[in-house]
Amino acid sequence: MVLIALSTTECTVSQHKGADAVQQSLTEEAARRYIFQYLQRTANEIGVKFSLSPDGVNHATAFEPADTMPCYDGHRERGPHQVQALYWVAGVPPGQTSRFFSLLRDTWKNWGWKLDPKATNTLAALGTPDHYTFIVQDAGKGDGWLSIVAASPCFPYEGLGAETPAPDVIEGTP
Helix, strand or coil: CHHHHHHHHHHHHHHHHCCCCCCCCCCHHHHHHHHHHHHHHHHHHHCCEEECCCCCCCCCCCCCCCEEEECCCCCCCCCCEEEEEEEEEECCCCCCHHHHHHHHHHHHHHCCCEECCCCCCCEEEEECCCCCEEEEEECCCCCCCEEEEEECCCECHHHCCCCCCCCCEEECCC
């Protein structure tokens, strides 16, 4: 499941921004903060939480905290990088995975995010106006198998380094 989402993230990012785009003023620290703010806004609006640990009946392994990876620039270690964060969508009532998939996708579309034309009913990538990419995926295995991948725009290698830790859980607040 994660491999599909990660490879889709890279393709979507390239299509969303253009293969040569690197945001020169962006840093890893700023990219992390923006991703977590977008996820917090989503959790607040929809009433779900995002967790590194799987929810309930999902016996998958926990995701690692947000990290950086080389961008599409030939995957050179010293080239541009991006932040990627993976979270399970937790707190979805039993039998409601498809509904929450649609709710996430439609909420982001209503915010003006651009839906990738290749989106399906189980995998949808959306791009923000400031070039972040969010992917929601329903693995089709029942309750507890809804996940999110978030990716920042690419930033210069010199922008690596962050002090903001990735939260284990991002919960909505009333």
